[in-house]
Amino acid sequence: MSNKIQLRDVIETDLPIFYEQQLDPEATQMASFPSRNQDAFMAHWTKIMADPSVQLKTILFDGEVAGNIVCFEQLGEREVGYWLGKEYWGKGIATRALQDFLQLEKIRPIYGHVAFDNHGSIKVLEKAGFKRIGTSNFFANARGKEIEEIIFELS
Numbered sequence: 565m566s567n568k569i570q571l572r573d574v575i576e577t578d579l580p581i582f583y584e585q586q587l588d589p590e591a592t593q594m595a596s597f598p599s600r601n602q603d604a605f606m607a608h609w610t611k612i613m614a615d616p617s618v619q620l621k622t623i624l625f626d627g628e629v630a631g632n633i634v635c636f637e638q639l640g641e642r643e644v645g646y647w648l649g650k651e652y653w654g655k656g657i658a659t660r661a662l663q664d665f666l667q668l669e670k671i672r673p674i675y676g677h678v679a680f681d682n683h684g685s686i687k688v689l690e691k692a693g694f695k696r697i698g699t700s701n702f703f704a705n706a707r708g709k710e711i712e713e714i715i716f717e718l719s
């Protein structure tokens with residue numbers, strides 16, 4: 565049986581699942597992005613779900629909520645991000661989800677910022693055609709130190 569990956573609009577019952585997924589310490593370390601507490605998480609998602617400039621999709625794997633993928637504007641540029649629950653890692657889900665998402669989100673250029681050692685995410689971007697265009701340093705709260713991130717562009 566082949567596993568089915570689908571994107572659909574985010575619904576309210578997805579939020580507790582996303583909340584748990586973003587609490588995972590291995591994931592926050594990998595992404596260099598700190599988890600939000602429940603109030604901050606709900607406030608953030610309420611805001612982005614109401615913002616028409618944000619494109620948001622739930623990633624389903626065999627009908628289960630595997631994670632989310634989002635495109636938003638940052639400093640005038642479109643930026644993509646994605647997050648999967650740990651039990652869904654390593655199955656090609658993010659690769660496929662990003663490629664499908666890019667059919668829906670057609671604005672180019674579009675950017676991805678990735679911690680220098682987030683090898684899975686780097687591969688996901690490269691397999692979707694993103695190219696490295698530079699690096700920058702930022703203070704990663706999740707790691708308590710400054711780290712390098714790689715900037716990717718799909719033009």
Ligand SMILES: CC(C)(COP(=O)(O)OP(=O)(O)OC[C@H]1O[C@@H](n2cnc3c(N)ncnc32)[C@H](O)[C@@H]1OP(=O)(O)O)[C@@H](O)C(=O)NCCC(=O)NCCS
Pocket residue numbers: 591592594595631645646647648649652653654655656657658659660677678679682683684685687688691
């Ligand atoms: C990063 C993340 C989205 C990858 O999702 P995924 O569905 O496991 O990725 P895929 O299975 O599509 O893997 C893509 C490639 O990366 C490789 N890969 C995946 N995780 C890896 C890891 N931790 N280390 C090294 N390579 C990895 C896969 O083997 C695959 O390689 P291949 O193309 O040679 O087969 C997922 O680990 C995640 O949600 N992490 C926490 C949040 C995060 O980091 N988000 C991105 C912020 S920029």
